[in-house]
Amino acid sequence: MSRPSRSLSGSSKKSKTNIQGLRNIKLVLEYDGARFFGFQSQPRKRTIQGVLEKALSQLLNRKTKIKAASGRTDAGVHASFQVVNFYTDKEISTDKVIRGLNFYLPREIAVTQAVEVQPAFHARYSARFKTYEYRIWNHSIRSPLRASSFCHYPYPLDLKPMRQGAKMLTGKHDFKSFCNQAQAEKSSIRTIRKFQIIAHGHEILIRVEANGFLYRMVRNLVGTLLDLGRGKTTLKDLEKILLKKTRSAAGQAVEAQGLRLIDVTY
């Protein structure tokens, strides 16, 4: 959901007045999204942002909000590498930010890096590429030890058409067919730079790197590739799906727990 086409200075009027003279701190987070209602704050719901801002406010001794996140992960989605930034006037070392936040945060979230960056850095608008990984346990029998971070797909898969499909989707395309809640006034054109399918025994890892992702895009892409792998659709169908530019054309979205944000490049 990042909008990399916007310029680096594309922050709102409010922040421009706020950031004068403030330090801009970039954080890298890891989290287990299972018991959160996604990243973005929602009233009376436990979210990553809500829990993080509570810890920030405790550490800095005043109500502190984050300026941005590289992207908003959905309910149940994990991250081994999520980036956020916040402004503060406190003279606290980044080492103490890491240790202090990890003290206040629950075990499901950790801050793994903290670094002071230029005032113009914006975790979302400055992001050039993000990488998501989707994990599939492809075996007739479910795997309890993988239940929290893999999607169980019990049907045999042929990886060859899946890899051909991934190759077809790589590059600059209008991904409207893979977007839930597409908005007419917003562009649904994105560039996929890398789309890999890696098999380790019965574990299949699908990694996709793009300059931005539409809502539910990764899970819709993976669902569509699984239809190819199972032989329900062909590469010709995939071409049509892409051209139709309507969500109902593509395959079903896969479950949230298999998905994780694993990298953001600035």
Place this chain on the structure above:
Amino acid sequence: MSRPSRSLSGSSKKSKTNIQGLRNIKLVLEYDGARFFGFQSQPRKRTIQGVLEKALSQLLNRKTKIKAASGRTDAGVHASFQVVNFYTDKEISTDKVIRGLNFYLPREIAVTQAVEVQPAFHARYSARFKTYEYRIWNHSIRSPLRASSFCHYPYPLDLKPMRQGAKMLTGKHDFKSFCNQAQAEKSSIRTIRKFQIIAHGHEILIRVEANGFLYRMVRNLVGTLLDLGRGKTTLKDLEKILLKKTRSAAGQAVEAQGLRLIDVTY
């Protein structure tokens, strides 16, 4: 806790009368032990055995107990390969046993194999070797995505003395110093056949294969190796710990969630 010194026919009198004419089914299980009070049945507690026997009884339409498990894992300990056996007179195919049990079992337990074996097969007494793996996240910052299956050890570790210690412990020894609740009348001599320490970045996997394990033995061994790796003790100390034959001599047991039973050889 297996006693491989016993003969294959070492089952109790009760079972001998029970097994006449019955089929003996061996099952391989995978489970996430986090929300169980260990393997062994206990009144009013959720255990792997309790939940498995309930599913077996539902499938076979009569109260069915397992005869044995290769070993009883503690509360919180996982298994990617646990073996049990049970007797039945039902003419159900092993394929249907797998599918039926996986239907009745909760998502935290799965039956991955089922095979009909000789009447004398006993999951515990017939076991020749078992392998446990202990997983350590060796980084100053905890890892939320590894929290359920790794032990977080934040201090720097030198793997060299740990590997030397593991080598020293390999072979036939009296492991009384590594046994909680040692019983005077029972032998605490076991043979460790393989003791490996594998590092992948900050992940350290400790694998130990033995002809049997005493109560808490793996977790006590790992705790003692961590003392060596951190420089709290030396190889000379380890020699003394082994010779002292008293639990208080060795290092602290490590947490349960890092441990998993990964193989049993018959």
